[in-house]
Amino acid sequence: MSFQKLDDLGRKLEALEHALSILGADEATHMAVGGGEKRAEAMSNLAGLYHAQSTAPEIADWIEAAKKEVESEDQKLALGEFQKTYINATCLPTEFVERKTAATMRSEQLWRELRAKNDWDSFLPALEGVVALVREEAQLRADALKLAPYDALMEQYDPGNRTADLDLVFGDLKSFLTGFVPEALAAQEQRLAKRPRKVLSGPYPIEKQRELGLAAMRAVGFDFTHGSLAVSHHPFCGGVPTDVRMTTRYRTDEFLSSLMGVLHETGHALYEQGLPKAWSHWPLGKARGMGIHESQSLFVEMQLSRSPEFWEFTLPLVHLHLGEDAIPGWEITDILSEVNHVERGYIRVDADEVTYPLHVILRYELEQDLVNGKLEASQIPEAWDAKMTEYLGLSTLADPKDGPMQDVHWPGGAFGYFPSYTLGAMIAAQQWAALEKVQPSVREDIRKGDFTGVNQWRSDNIWTQGSRWSTPDLITRATGEPLNADFFKAHLKKRYLA
Amino acid sequence: MSFQKLDDLGRKLEALEHALSILGADEATHMAVGGGEKRAEAMSNLAGLYHAQSTAPEIADWIEAAKKEVESEDQKLALGEFQKTYINATCLPTEFVERKTAATMRSEQLWRELRAKNDWDSFLPALEGVVALVREEAQLRADALKLAPYDALMEQYDPGNRTADLDLVFGDLKSFLTGFVPEALAAQEQRLAKRPRKVLSGPYPIEKQRELGLAAMRAVGFDFTHGSLAVSHHPFCGGVPTDVRMTTRYRTDEFLSSLMGVLHETGHALYEQGLPKAWSHWPLGKARGMGIHESQSLFVEMQLSRSPEFWEFTLPLVHLHLGEDAIPGWEITDILSEVNHVERGYIRVDADEVTYPLHVILRYELEQDLVNGKLEASQIPEAWDAKMTEYLGLSTLADPKDGPMQDVHWPGGAFGYFPSYTLGAMIAAQQWAALEKVQPSVREDIRKGDFTGVNQWRSDNIWTQGSRWSTPDLITRATGEPLNADFFKAHLKKRYLA
Numbered sequence: 001m002s003f004q005k006l007d008d009l010g011r012k013l014e015a016l017e018h019a020l021s022i023l024g025a026d027e028a029t030h031m032a033v034g035g036g037e038k039r040a041e042a043m044s045n046l047a048g049l050y051h052a053q054s055t056a057p058e059i060a061d062w063i064e065a066a067k068k069e070v071e072s073e074d075q076k077l078a079l080g081e082f083q084k085t086y087i088n089a090t091c092l093p094t095e096f097v098e099r100k101t102a103a104t105m106r107s108e109q110l111w112r113e114l115r116a117k118n119d120w121d122s123f124l125p126a127l128e129g130v131v132a133l134v135r136e137e138a139q140l141r142a143d144a145l146k147l148a149p150y151d152a153l154m155e156q157y158d159p160g161n162r163t164a165d166l167d168l169v170f171g172d173l174k175s176f177l178t179g180f181v182p183e184a185l186a187a188q189e190q191r192l193a194k195r196p197r198k199v200l201s202g203p204y205p206i207e208k209q210r211e212l213g214l215a216a217m218r219a220v221g222f223d224f225t226h227g228s229l230a231v232s233h234h235p236f237c238g239g240v241p242t243d244v245r246m247t248t249r250y251r252t253d254e255f256l257s258s259l260m261g262v263l264h265e266t267g268h269a270l271y272e273q274g275l276p277k278a279w280s281h282w283p284l285g286k287a288r289g290m291g292i293h294e295s296q297s298l299f300v301e302m303q304l305s306r307s308p309e310f311w312e313f314t315l316p317l318v319h320l321h322l323g324e325d326a327i328p329g330w331e332i333t334d335i336l337s338e339v340n341h342v343e344r345g346y347i348r349v350d351a352d353e354v355t356y357p358l359h360v361i362l363r364y365e366l367e368q369d370l371v372n373g374k375l376e377a378s379q380i381p382e383a384w385d386a387k388m389t390e391y392l393g394l395s396t397l398a399d400p401k402d403g404p405m406q407d408v409h410w411p412g413g414a415f416g417y418f419p420s421y422t423l424g425a426m427i428a429a430q431q432w433a434a435l436e437k438v439q440p441s442v443r444e445d446i447r448k449g450d451f452t453g454v455n456q457w458r459s460d461n462i463w464t465q466g467s468r469w470s471t472p473d474l475i476t477r478a479t480g481e482p483l484n485a486d487f488f489k490a491h492l493k494k495r496y497l498a
Numbered sequence: 499m500s501f502q503k504l505d506d507l508g509r510k511l512e513a514l515e516h517a518l519s520i521l522g523a524d525e526a527t528h529m530a531v532g533g534g535e536k537r538a539e540a541m542s543n544l545a546g547l548y549h550a551q552s553t554a555p556e557i558a559d560w561i562e563a564a565k566k567e568v569e570s571e572d573q574k575l576a577l578g579e580f581q582k583t584y585i586n587a588t589c590l591p592t593e594f595v596e597r598k599t600a601a602t603m604r605s606e607q608l609w610r611e612l613r614a615k616n617d618w619d620s621f622l623p624a625l626e627g628v629v630a631l632v633r634e635e636a637q638l639r640a641d642a643l644k645l646a647p648y649d650a651l652m653e654q655y656d657p658g659n660r661t662a663d664l665d666l667v668f669g670d671l672k673s674f675l676t677g678f679v680p681e682a683l684a685a686q687e688q689r690l691a692k693r694p695r696k697v698l699s700g701p702y703p704i705e706k707q708r709e710l711g712l713a714a715m716r717a718v719g720f721d722f723t724h725g726s727l728a729v730s731h732h733p734f735c736g737g738v739p740t741d742v743r744m745t746t747r748y749r750t751d752e753f754l755s756s757l758m759g760v761l762h763e764t765g766h767a768l769y770e771q772g773l774p775k776a777w778s779h780w781p782l783g784k785a786r787g788m789g790i791h792e793s794q795s796l797f798v799e800m801q802l803s804r805s806p807e808f809w810e811f812t813l814p815l816v817h818l819h820l821g822e823d824a825i826p827g828w829e830i831t832d833i834l835s836e837v838n839h840v841e842r843g844y845i846r847v848d849a850d851e852v853t854y855p856l857h858v859i860l861r862y863e864l865e866q867d868l869v870n871g872k873l874e875a876s877q878i879p880e881a882w883d884a885k886m887t888e889y890l891g892l893s894t895l896a897d898p899k900d901g902p903m904q905d906v907h908w909p910g911g912a913f914g915y916f917p918s919y920t921l922g923a924m925i926a927a928q929q930w931a932a933l934e935k936v937q938p939s940v941r942e943d944i945r946k947g948d949f950t951g952v953n954q955w956r957s958d959n960i961w962t963q964g965s966r967w968s969t970p971d972l973i974t975r976a977t978g979e980p981l982n983a984d985f986f987k988a989h990l991k992k993r994y995l996a
Binding site for chain 1: 509544724739
């Protein structure tokens with residue numbers, strides 16, 4: 001049985017993924033400082049084994065033969081994902097992969113060094129090399145997938161997403177936001193004139209913050225029999241679905257950034273913990289893609305955790321874990337004012353939910369032009385500055401490290417990934433609207449800290465679906481209509497203009 | 499170049515070993531409780547990959563071809579170890595390995611269940627099956643290695659050890675100990691009559707015990723840039739040489755069992771950390787075997803850490819970390835009286851260093867007879883009881899769970915391993931004597947907490963040697979003579995009769 005061979009292969013590959021995931025999480029949390037070199041060597045060798053196993057030529061034959069065997073709908077879908085994964089893994093010649101890996105590793109190293117020195121000019125040649133390789137990759141993938149080059153790159157992160165659709169949705173959102181940002185800032189100014197921002201009066205001991213974070217994770221549904229929380233320099237959600245490794249980091253002068261980070265990663269974790277267990281060794285059983293994953297983290301972080309209802313049950317948790325006088329005089333409105341503060345800034349990762357999409361759309365527009373040859377790497381600083389000035393009124397020409405040198409994605413050769421962030425925000429808002437329609441009491445539930453209904457809806461509509469549907473199909477099936485920026489726009493208006 | 503192919507293969511296998519080691523340590527320390535099933539599946543699949551990679555038929559050709567290529571002494575030794583490892587991995591047919599794995603897994607599970615019920619009779623059929631398989635294995639290994647069956651089993655754990663030599667040394671030690679145990683007990687009684695045993699007055703907080711353990715590890719030379727200490731139910735030393743994962747467990751009513759356990763595992767850790775780094779992907783670069791490994795842990799635990807000199811610098815550490823009045827009125831002599839207390843007992847793992855070898859020799863004698871067909875599994879209870887009565891004056895007939903059902907080794911099919919424990923104790927004593935001969939000031943150094951000289955000698959003579967020599971050759975090279983029980987006997991006399 002050829003399908004059985006694919007099934008067996010899936011178990012081998014799952015074991016290697018398991019090792020790579022746990023080793024990766026371990027590296028950031030528990031590895032001795034001198035263990036890095038051997039760890040990198042081991043992981044690179046395991047990745048090589050994974051590549052060799054997953055691209056063996058006989059797999060193509062198994063897939064073809066299995067097409068005549070599969071009967072159930074699940075098996076058909078599973079086989080389709082096996083095939084897509086195989087094409088994705090084999091459409092680049094080994095020679096090309098080696099060339100790109102070497103170039104992007106070197107470019108990332110250079111970027112780390114030169115970004116600290118704010119030195120765009122010295123970095124440019126490396127980035128030009130990466131752009132040339134990405135154009136080559138986009139064409140190779142486009143040929144294999146019969147897609148346009150940039151669409152073929154996006155296909156790796158969010159299968160089914162096409163610029164033809166995204167251009168419309170992002171265009172809509174962009175024109176909304178350029179007007180909305182000043183409105184939201186003006187409304188915020190008025191609110192703060194009446195009730196100024198408070199300042200947190202730490203220190204907040206790490207052990208107590210940890211207890212608060214664990215309580216929040218438990219409340220929103222994290223399963224501690226299948227996961228844990230540790231500390232790392234950069235917070236992440238890794239591990240495997242049966243043992244999700246979440247991390248956070250702590251400052252002692254305030255506790256909100258760690259708490260909101262924990263809630264964000266919990267959103268990712270719930271998705272992983274909720275995936276269909278019987279298919280965990282099939283591509284069909286994995287999370288759908290980056291945009292949907294981000295929708296799950298932003299659903300928890302933005303839709304749930306920055307709402308007034310959420311803080312009705314969370315403020316007492318803060319008192320319980322940090323102490324009755326940890327935040328003297330703070331009311332829910334003060335917390336919301338803090339976590340929902342809007343500010344135009346240079347740095348994407350520091351941006352609030354209102355300005356964040358503009359950072360993403362800027363990159364989405366530029367990287368399409370870069371891939372399609374309409375823009376050269378040398379022209380990025382001017383193009384970046386023009387868009388930042390237009391969208392956010394900020395000039396970046398003097399400071400490339402806070403402009404086009406701020407992200408690791410391009411130096412690392414990851415083009416087509418950026419849209420996922422804002423897709424996630426929009427999908428989350430659309431999911432919330434769909435959920436509220438069928439569960440009118442959901443805000444009441446959240447007020448009481450009861451996420452059963454919320455999670456049941458997400459489990460039914462997202463988590464247990466694994467990779468059954470393309471990203472757009474999953475959105476439509478879950479929410480009843482295709483991606484539509486109106487839900488996100490309505491969410492922003494409600495939160496920031498009220 | 500065929501040697502180069504072996505070198506490349508070594509790197510792949512090292513990556514899989516790395517993954518298995520870290521996943522194993524992680525499972526006991528940081529894994530979520532519900533992650534066990536998938537972890538077991540992943541590790542079993544990785545072990546399967548390891549087996550497939552390490553037993554590929556072409557490796558035999560590479561080894562033969564490489565024999566004509568190698569020139570340096572190191573390469574010749576490396577090739578020899580590649581070949582031994584390959585024979586060891588391929589001398590059992592896959593069909594047999596699968597049969598044995600299934601049988602011993604089942605037998606181990608049964609043992610866990612039936613040991614708790616003290617039910618030998620129900621366990622016997624499973625053990626009979628294991629013994630039959632072990633006889634088959636011993637014969638297969640004997641044919642491949644041209645050794646006697648039991649020697650062929652020992653060869654996996656301590657290459658070069660032969661019953662012809664061990665019988666003499668163990669026989670010598672046994673006849674010494676049967677007389678010495680009563681003498682040591684009488685001397686102990688006299689000492690305790692003059693100065694009775696004190697009782698520790700906890701509680702000793704875990705965090706403080708941890709700090710004490712870390713200080714002790716640091717003092718004897720543990721490199722914290724290449725390792726760490728965590729907590730697990732069963733203490734172990736795992737991980738990889740560049741990132742050694744040590745564990746301990748804590749009781750709060752006393753601190754000495756954790757501290758002595760930490761020192762034992764630190765002995766294992768120093769060996770791993772001191773192995774030759776450039777050969778870490780060759781069999782030649784691994785630790786020599788179980789007996790030598792145990793000699794390194796017992797060197798630290800028994801030779802160093804239970805000596806009066808050691809406690810001259812460690813008692814102040816106890817005060818520093820546990821508090822000035824943590825052990826009120828305790829002097830060095832009280833600590834030594836506690837950690838060197840001798841008592842006849844049923845359980846090997848609870849035994850002191852005087853009675854421990856008798857537990858091992860009993861098993862060594864019985865398992866030889868089992869392998870050679872002179873004893874059947876059904877006869878074990880009587881044979882065990884007879885020897886326990888003869889060696890330690892204790893009858894075990896009524897209580898098989900504290901008799902022949904106490905160890906996992908036989909239910910797990912590991913025959914030939916037991917001698918390593920007592921070999922380790924003897925080798926450690928012999929090493930100490932050799933070291934003291936060339937470093938007459940070593941006791942003075944230890945008094946000051948200075949282990950530089952001790953560790954330099956061990957690094958030169960043991961750690962950096964990797965697997966260059968067979969176990970007996972390594973002993974002779976390091977200490978100037980073959981294994982000789984006199985050193986261990988002299989050590990016991992000095993410690994327990996003085």
